[in-house]
Structures are given as C-alpha cells and as structure tokens.
Amino acid sequence: MKSHVTVEEWVARFRAIGLDDAAMEKWHTSFERENPEGHQSFLEWLGLSPERIGEIRDNSK
Template identity: 45%
Template sequence: MSKNVSKNEWVDMFREIGLTEENMMNWHCVFEKRHPEAHEAFLQWLGIPADEITDIRRRSR
C-alpha cells in the first residue's frame, strides 16, 4: 500500500528546489487555470481539508 505525500512534504520539496511562496502560488494558478478538476483532486489527494481547498482554489483564480 502506498502512502500519500503530505502537503508539508510537497511544500518542502518545492522549497528544496528553490520555489518561493509566490512561485508556489503561481504554480497553483497555472494548475487551476489549465486543469481545475485535477487541481482539486490533487489537493484532496494531499489530504487538505475541504475549506482550505476552497480557499486555495479561490486564490488561484
């Protein structure tokens, strides 16, 4: 059985490659614009609570 990567682990990987908070937000914006349903599914896969997903998606539009 595979373990999902947590939100914090994902953010740590982004930071490790040099992404800033602004870069990460831009990544969310591109993901939301190009693939909104997949973006939502990815956030759910990370185990992010529904209210936080709604906020991330709202800020990504």
Template identity: 45%
Template sequence: MQNLSMTKTQWVELFRETGLDEATMSKWHQLFEQRYPEQHQAFLQWLQIPAAEVSQIRQASR
C-alpha cells in the same frame, strides 16, 4: 493497505528545497487551476488538505 499519499507539508518541503518561493508556488497553483481545475482539486485532496482549505487555495488561484 499502504497509504501512498503525501501531505501538504511534505510537498511544500520539496518545493522549497528546489528553490521555489511563495510567489512561484502561487503561480504554480494559478496555472494548475486555470488549465486543469478538476485535477487541481483532486491533487489538493490527495495531499490530505481539508475541504475548506482546498476551497481557499482554489479561490486564491483564480
């Protein structure tokens, strides 16, 4: 079966290529966490981010 998930590195590359800087990416995570916390977690897991890092990202986004 084909793996259709992306990695964190691939996603960040796309964000950077579209002109997003660290502050804008942080704001994006904050909005995602505030509006759709469960989907934010699922998205981070889809990016194959380890559980401890997912927790850190979500905590920093609150």
C-alpha cells in the same frame, strides 16, 4: 513505500528546488487555470480539508 504525501512534504520539495511562496502561488494559479479538476483532485490527495481546498482554489483564480 508510503502511499500518502503530506502538504509539509510537498512544500519541502518545492522549497528544495528553489520555489518561494510567490512561485508556489503561480504554480497553483497555472494548475487551476489549465486543469481545475486535476487541481481539486491533487489537493484532495494531499488530504486538505474542503475549506482549505476552497481557499486555495479561490486564491488561484
């Protein structure tokens, strides 16, 4: 079993259940509001760069 999930795989899962870009943005906003540390940890787990994580979190506030 693979221990790492890529951003592309995660987005494909979201798309497979019908989430569009707007819904994914809402998901990030909710995650950031309810659990900012968990959001940070999740984005790191996906292997995103610190710069990209900052962009996503800033856009989610």
